[in-house]
Structure formats: structure tokens, C-alpha cells
Amino acid sequence: MLNKNIEVIVNNVLTGESKLNALDFVAFLNANELIVGENNSEVSYNGENVCYIHIDGSDQIPGPWTVWSDDNSIYEQEVSSIDEQIKELAWEHANVCGNCGGKCSPGMRKIIFGKAFDNICSSTFMFTNPDAKTLECLKSLLMLRKSAV
DSSP, rough: OOOHHHHHHHHHEEEEEEEHHHHHHHHHHTTTEEEEEEESSSEEEEEEEEEEEOOOOOOSSTTTTTEEEEEOGGGGGOOTTTTTHHHHHHHHHHOOOOOOOOOOTTTTEETTEEEEEEEEEEEEEEEOOOOOOHOOOOOOHHHHHHHHH
């Protein structure tokens, strides 16, 4: 099933490089059988959430588009198949808890690919308006998560 609704949102809300990167991401989701839910937020594989997406085109976070990882311990494992550049980009996108009152407030200590972080949200990673290089990191993380499902 193709993610047509999310494609329409991307085409209507985003412009320029943001739009191109978001469309590339939607094509990646389609090619890998990752399905965006009816509310255009949850992305799942075989019925399990693998990430969350928000697209609003605004200049304020979480806009213009943002992807959060799900809360999964797979990212806490040392994974030898992930190269160092991907790990470093993932570490740069560790999602510091904003004390929103959720289950992680005020954040928790997590080991992410062998490196310790404090005050991390239950959604381990947050990618806001990822560029092409960062998008490759996000795709790698989602493939890791998909393989764990």
C-alpha cells in the first residue's frame, strides 16, 4: 500500500530541498513496506510502530517536517553493522527530553550504540528537516528497526 496521503501533504506543505528530501523519505517508506497510518503520524511495519512523522511546513520545531524514532531498545545495542559516520549522526540527533509530562519526563539515561546520554526522551532520536546526508542516517536506523520487527 502506497503512502499517498503523506505524499499529498508533502506536496502541499513543503517546498524546495525540504520537499525533495521528504518525498525521497516517502519513496523509501514505500519501497520498504513501511506504512504511514491514517492520521499521517505513525509509521509501522507488520503492525508495529517504527517511527513517527510530523509535517506542517512551519519554521518552528517540529516543522517543517520531523521524524522521531519509536521507543525501542534496539538502539541501545552496540551494532557492528552500522558504520561510525551513521553512529555519529545518530548521536547528534539524540532526542533530549523537553519535560512535556510524558512517560520519560524529565528524560532518562540511555546507552545509544555504546555511548551514554542523559535526559533522553522515550523517542530516542529526532530528525527535524533532515538534509540528504542525515536522511541516509535516518533510513539506516529505520532499516535496523525494521529488521528487529
